[in-house]
Amino acid sequence: SAVISQKPSRDICQRGTSLTIQCQVDSQVTMMFWYRQQPGQSLTLIATANQGSEATYESGFVIDKFPISRPNLTFSTLTVSNMSPEDSSIYLCSAGGNKETQYFGPGTRLLVL
Amino acid sequence: AQTVTQSQPEMSVQEAETVTLSCTYDTSENNYYLFWYKQPPSRQMILVIRQEAYKQQNATENRFSVNFQKAAKSFSLKISDSQLGDTAMYFCAFMTKDDKIIFGKGTRLHILP
Numbered sequence: 001s002a003v004i005s006q007k008p009s010r011d012i013c014q015r016g017t018s019l020t021i022q023c024q025v026d027s028q029v030t031m032m033f034w035y036r037q038q039p040g041q042s043l044t045l046i047a048t049a050n051q052g053s054e055a056t057y058e059s060g061f062v063i064d065k066f067p068i069s070r071p072n073l074t075f076s077t078l079t080v081s082n083m084s085p086e087d088s089s090i091y092l093c094s095a096g097g098n099k100e101t102q103y104f105g106p107g108t109r110l111l112v113l
Numbered sequence: 114a115q116t117v118t119q120s121q122p123e124m125s126v127q128e129a130e131t132v133t134l135s136c137t138y139d140t141s142e143n144n145y146y147l148f149w150y151k152q153p154p155s156r157q158m159i160l161v162i163r164q165e166a167y168k169q170q171n172a173t174e175n176r177f178s179v180n181f182q183k184a185a186k187s188f189s190l191k192i193s194d195s196q197l198g199d200t201a202m203y204f205c206a207f208m209t210k211d212d213k214i215i216f217g218k219g220t221r222l223h224i225l226p
Contacts, residue, residue, distance in 0.1 A: 001160075031212050042204060042216045043158075090156060097212055099146060104158035 002027055002095050004105035012111045013083055020079045021108045023093035028073035030097025034066070037090040037107070049076040049093075083112045115140045117207050119217035126195055127225050133180075134190045134220045136205030142166075146208040147181070149190045152219075153201040161203070164188065192222075200224045 003026040013019050023032065032049040047068055048056040055068035070076040080087050088111050096102035116139045126132040138147070149161040164172045164181050171179050176193045192199055205217040 033213070042218045043214075045213055045215075048211075048213065092158065094158075094214070099208065099212065101148070101160055101163055102208075102212075102214055103160065104150075107156050107158075109156070 001101070002029060002103045004093060004095055004103055006093060006105040006108050008108060009106065010109040010111075012113060014113055015084055017083055018079055018081045019083065019110060020077050021091055021093075023076045023078070023095075023105055025074045025095045029095040030073075030100075031095070032070060032076045033094045033096075033102070034068060034076070034078045035092045035094065035104075037092060039089070043092065046078070046091075049078075080110065083110075085112045088112045115142075115207050115209060115215050117205050117215050117217035119205050119220050121220045122218070123221045123223070125223040125225055128195060128197060130195055131191060131193050132195055132222065134192075134203050134205075134222065136188045136190070136217060138186050138188060138205070138207050140186070140207065142210060145210070147179075147188045148206040148208065148214070149177070149179070149188075150204045150206055150216075151199075151201045152204065153198075158204075162190065195224045197224050197226060 005024045007022045034046040035043040037043045045058050046061045049068050049070040051070045067079045090107045092107045093105045094102040118137045145166045147164045151159045151161050162174045178191045180189045202219045204219045207215045
């Protein structure tokens with residue numbers, strides 16, 4: 001199974017600022033994903049991070065708000081832009097692909113004031 | 114569109130008892146994958162068990178087993194000899210043909226001493 005780390009583990013940010021979350025996998029993986037988990041809720045897929053090309057966003061999520069990079073097969077970043085209190089959530093990355101089990105990072109807990 | 118439904122928002126059982134968590138799903142696909150993930154208070158998403166739809170045999174993993182009824186689109190999780198460390202949120206999940214995971218709303222399970 002892949003081991004996934006995320007940085008930062010948590011942050012408190014001011015309204016209107018941006019935060020970049022990093023996701024590192026200990027082995028090369030085909031696919032990486034970003035999810036949001038709002039307080040007391042389930043996980044919602046934000047986008048698929050595609051290596052070497054633009055991410056594929058789910059309905060309700062846009063690139064201007066959640067730009068994503070994936071420069072190689074082990075690393076991805078998610079930026080939460082122009083934050084508002086409604087962006088306060090846990091953000092999780094996962095890795096997998098080819099119908100393999102997806103493993104999740106520990107999450108980044110974000111609080112926007 | 115695929116959906117995953119968990120009808121039990123919260124459950125409590127005594128330690129050492131057996132508990133069954135329900136999950137139903139809807140899909141038009143014939144080959145797919147189903148998962149149960151556990152999320153303890155630490156927020157780390159942990160894979161509990163995985164089932165391939167083309168396999169008739171129910172998956173088991175130590176104290177955890179599933180009852181997979183493909184025709185009924187049902188995928189319940191049984192936890193035998195429950196332990197205090199099983200206290201967590203449990204998410205039923207469906208993997209789409211493009212490796213995206215759709216989660217149910219979760220069942221919060223309390224194991225009582």
